[in-house]
Amino acid sequence: MRAVLHGTQGLRLGDVPAPRPRDDEALVAVAAISLNFGEIAYPPTGAPTGRVPGWDAAGIVTRGAADGSGPPAGSRVVTFGWGGAWAELRAVDTANVAVVPEDVDLGAAAALPVAGVTALQAVRRLGSVLGRRVLVTGASGGTGRFAVQLAALAGAHVIASVGDESRAEGLRELGAHEIVLGPDALSEPVFGVLDHVGGDQLADAFLRLEPDGLVQAIGRASRLPTTIDFEAAGEASARGRLENFNVAAPFAADLTVLLRLLESGRLTSEIGWRGHWEQAALAADALLSRRVRGKVVLDVPASRRWAAEVGNATP
Structure with a gap:
């Protein structure tokens, strides 16, 4: 699968193995990711080659968690974790997953977690x-x-x-x-x-x-x-x-609160830069250079294909 990775010249797209979910993890076909200042300005050091970075992602559950926790396959969700978001597929702890209402854009939801x-x-x-x-x-x-x-x-x-x-x-x-x-x-x-x-x-x-x-x-x-x-x-x-201040997990309950506020129009995600994830390096530079007012969101176009392929596969 494809993923956004840290490289010597900044962020780049590369190929990595698909994740293998634990029993308490859902497998999500990612439709949108958001970038945060901390994960760009302070990339992890000593991380193994091919490790997928990224904290925030929204998409479609292609396979529910084996232990029965979390949303079922087909659910639109927003997710959080200290890695693994910037890829076409994400395995994520269901304690950090919240269902996105149908009338809330997945890009707007992706901006919420961190x-x-x-x-x-x-x-x-x-x-x-x-x-x-x-x-x-x-x-x-x-x-x-x-x-x-x-x-x-x-x-x-x-x-x-x-x-x-x-x-x-x-x-x-x-x-x-x-x-x-x-x-x-x-x-x-x-x-x-x-x-x-x-x-x-x-x-x-x-x-x-x-x-x-x-x-x-x-x-x-x-x-x-x-x-x-x-x-x-x-x-x-x-x-x-x-x-x-240090943010505390799990995120599911707080994400649900924020999603309700988004759905009611009492909160907005204030996306200041949005584009195709092939533009990740440009987006990161704009964020670090303080040329963005609000959040950066990148769309991942292959989510529907992955949702169909993985959803029909045998676990």
Whole structure:
């Protein structure tokens, strides 16, 4: 089967063996994949040759899990795992699979797993944000745009922070009440911070917390280390807490929540770049160069053929 692989010159299409599912895994013919900053900027080192990367994919179940868990063959699904997504076929733990409603596009669903679930879990970890000020840094990116929407749905007064005005496009329509060019432009303190940038922005955002406020350090788009001088910060350093955020599996329940919001129109996937998966290298470059507002989605055209061939095969 074909798959997108890491190569010396960036992402490329290559041939790899088809996966062999475990009893608790469904076999999925992939129709769409989405790229995340972390899996492009920090590719795995020491991985065996031919190992398929990728976290997010949506498609059609061609063979249900042997243990009876998860959706049956023929189901439209979105899937998550720390590898194996960027291929025509994916074997995936059914605990990380959710059924996609018929009127939700599989490309839109493919954008949900890492970015959407990360934003959902991070907003939850802030606790009640009803009527409270929440800053989202890196708000123009894939996870940032989900975070803006979900924090607004939770009742927060959302401040979206972006690198320049051109990247603020569409954020007010998603629920942002204010847009700033960095945390230093805040007019008053905030209760919560969802930081996707790291580096100096994370340090600056921490110092702008209200008493008992909380920062969720989610990403490091700046690719820079963060240094906080707590002594120089004085009383500000005692105002709140900073937590290193890590998304938690299994994903099925959270994906179902996000899919319902998509189906109802209360959430959008905000796809900023979509194309054929033969354009994976171009898409990755656009993502790393910060030329994409929102998510990158690549379509995998062979999914129907694989669904038919594998679905009719003997397990």
